[in-house]
Amino acid sequence: MKEKKPKKIKKELTIEQKIKRRNFISFTVFGAFAASAFGGWKWLYNSPEEVTGITGGARAPLRRALNKTELFFRRLAFNESHLVKTYPRSMAAKVIRHNTDIGSEGKLPPEKWKLQVKKRSGEVLQISLDEIMALPKTEITYDFKCVEGWDQIQHWAGVKFIDFIEHFKLHDEAKLDYVGMETPDKQYYVGIDMPSALHPQTLLAYQMNDVLLNGNHGQPLRLIIPVKYGIKNLKRIGTITFSNTRPRDYWAEQGYDYYSGL
Numbered sequence: 329m330k331e332k333k334p335k336k337i338k339k340e341l342t343i344e345q346k347i348k349r350r351n352f353i354s355f356t357v358f359g360a361f362a363a364s365a366f367g368g369w370k371w372l373y374n375s376p377e378e379v380t381g382i383t384g385g386a387r388a389p390l391r392r393a394l395n396k397t398e399l400f401f402r403r404l405a406f407n408e409s410h411l412v413k414t415y416p417r418s419m420a421a422k423v424i425r426h427n428t429d430i431g432s433e434g435k436l437p438p439e440k441w442k443l444q445v446k447k448r449s450g451e452v453l454q455i456s457l458d459e460i461m462a463l464p465k466t467e468i469t470y471d472f473k474c475v476e477g478w479d480q481i482q483h484w485a486g487v488k489f490i491d492f493i494e495h496f497k498l499h500d501e502a503k504l505d506y507v508g509m510e511t512p513d514k515q516y517y518v519g520i521d522m523p524s525a526l527h528p529q530t531l532l533a534y535q536m537n538d539v540l541l542n543g544n545h546g547q548p549l550r551l552i553i554p555v556k557y558g559i560k561n562l563k564r565i566g567t568i569t570f571s572n573t574r575p576r577d578y579w580a581e582q583g584y585d586y587y588s589g590l
């Protein structure tokens with residue numbers, strides 16, 4: 329006769345034991361996550377800093393991630409020749425907001441100004457405001473946005489950067505990856521990726537609300553680049569350069585996003 333195996337009696341856990349067990353499990357799991365997060369953090373902070381200069385001192389892996397998102401947004405922004413929203417002229421502000429004036433303070437005697445364009449050959453073009461104003465004029469009314477959180481619908485006029493490139497036969501230069509612009513005193517400077525520079529709404533602007541720019545807004549010539557935040561809209565352009573490496577950029581050096589696209 330087979331003996332009946334005594335049924336194993338599952339030891340019932342008391343409520344306290346259950347709680348202890350749960351706590352043990354959750355703390356172990358939490359601990360494992362925390363350890364790996366801490367490991368990841370240590371990895372990040374022990375990883376080399378990117379080469380400073382062009383962009384502020386972000387850890388290299390973070391910068392790699394930023395550069396990847398930059399490429400993603402570039403494609404997103406430009407593959408359908410995306411245009412920034414424009415508004416009826418009547419909606420443009422009469423009293424224009426004004427921000428910092430690094431390298432563009434006061435009034436520059438117009439006769440003392442020429443736009444300097446450094447060509448690949450080494451030749452430097454010296455272009456007067458009259459020559460620029462003789463080119464086809466383009467106007468735009470759009471929402472200007474500053475990273476600090478304000479925006480304003482404004483009306484600007486000037487020559488399209490792409491028309492300027494065509495007129496001065498800067499085709500070899502336009503094949504490079506970046507445009508660099510600096511104020512005459514070199515105090516403020518920006519780097520712009522070529523697709524954004526050649527975007528059909530990018531202007532070298534000399535008028536606001538139909539009058540020539542005043543000292544506050546970048547007289548005599550400024551960059552109006554609606555696909556970018558205000559920081560990239562350099563006031564009082566002195567020199568323009570072209571390169572395959574990123575030109576220096578004032579705010580990127582302070583840690584702001586180099587691309588600064590909208």
Ligand SMILES: Nc1nc2c(c(=O)[nH]1)N[C@H]1C(S)=C(S)[C@@H](COP(=O)(O)O)O[C@H]1N2
Binds near residue numbers: 427
């Ligand atoms: N030369 C120069 N350009 C500049 C700046 C500056 O300080 N100096 N500030 C930038 C910033 S942060 C913004 S928001 C816009 C403001 O332009 P506005 O003063 O015409 O409103 O200019 C940009 N271009």
Ligand SMILES: [Mo]
Binds near residue numbers: 427473474475476559
């Ligand atoms: Mo800004």
